[in-house]
Amino acid sequence: MNIDDYLISRGIAPDAVYRFDLSFNPIANALVIPAHHSNGDWVGDLFRYIPEDASPRYRWIRGHPWLFNAQGVSHPSVDLVIVTEGQIDSMTAWDALGRAGERRKSSLVECAEACGLPGSSAWRRDYAALLEGKRVIVLADGDDAGKAMLRSIERDLEGLTSFVMPSGTDVNDYARGHSRLELRRLIESFARVAGPVRLKPEERSQRVGGYLGDLVVPILLEAGIDVRCSEIPQRWASIKCPLPGHDDRNASATIAPDGRAVFCPVCKNEMGGNLFRANALRKLLGVRRIA
Known part of the structure; x- marks a missing residue:
């Protein structure tokens, strides 16, 4: 299975390869997902092993964990950010938002981006500073870890709009179980009511x-x-x-x-x-x- 086949199997358009600078390591049989600071500087490389029975399925090979697509969500033109747990879910949300031409047809998601935490317990206040002043929708996994992630984000940001996925599922599961269009409609329904978030005072x-x-x-x-x-x-x-x-x-x-x-x-x-x-x-x- 090559990188395009893998993304298609997860319901993600191959466009993600170019948008997020993805690559494939044939020796490790893994998708290589880079992470960057908001200024574009490289932070680390994550291996997502292709076999579903791989253990572990994810491993940071170089550098250290960081918010996926931080450089995208921090751009001044972005006013709506979808926050998910994990890189695959983030790519799924980004893909559901559509290409630039499709986004212009809906003012709700025209200037939208998606980002993914490098784990359910990996939220940092540093990330909150990148999101301040933007409309933020958190799509949390439908499990205890996902709910804990949401609570962590709520400790730092006021005015969040959030949705916990159905029990036992995540964003990618939702898109594959329904459709890319249905996930987009879900995001648009929350975008209608989402307002700018504010950074809570730090203790x-x-x-x-x-x-x-x-x-x-x-x-x-x-x-x-x-x-x-x-x-x-x-x-x-x-x-x-x-x-x-x-x-x-x-x-x-x-x-x-x-x-x-x-x-x-x-x-x-x-x-x-x-x-x-x-x-x-x-x-x-x-x-x-x-x-």
Whole structure:
């Protein structure tokens, strides 16, 4: 199966190959899905293995997880954003919106884009800043993880329009079970009532610096830690501060309320304040360095 055949099997037009710079790795038998910052800079590459029985089905090969199509949704001309869980669902929503010519026939979706979170627990306040002032429709998966994702987004954005897919299904399932046109009509029905979202005030305890946003969060994600958790998972309870002289005091690290910062109780410093500390944290978490 080649890349076009795979996309067609998922109900996505091959146009997505060019729109999202997709490629195919024949050795791994995987679709390669790149992620970019809002300025277009490359962030990482995700492998989506073609066999449905592959385990895992998704794996970040290079770089780190990031919002899919961040550069598309952050464009000034975009006023409507569809947020989904995962890259395939995002491409499905984008495809349902139609080509430029089709979109001009409907003012509801003429300036619309879709983006996908790199996992149900991977929401970050950084993403909220990209969406502020736009109309936002969240299409959440019809399961507990999807509902939890929606709650995470609601903590940072006011005025969201949302819809939880039927139980046990996601956006791609809906499009294949109904039709691309039906998914478009569903989106248009919510676009009629959607208004601009506002960024909620950030709690003082959740404010973090640029270093933490750039370094610590990706490491926690790679380690499988929910960046929104309020307590450090039990299996990481013995994390020690990587600063010289602090790792022998048997002082377990603590995680900030939003899960974005790791603090040393001895020196009260944020672990990850520079690249050296970030790499040390990566080592302590058992996450290998990815070039």
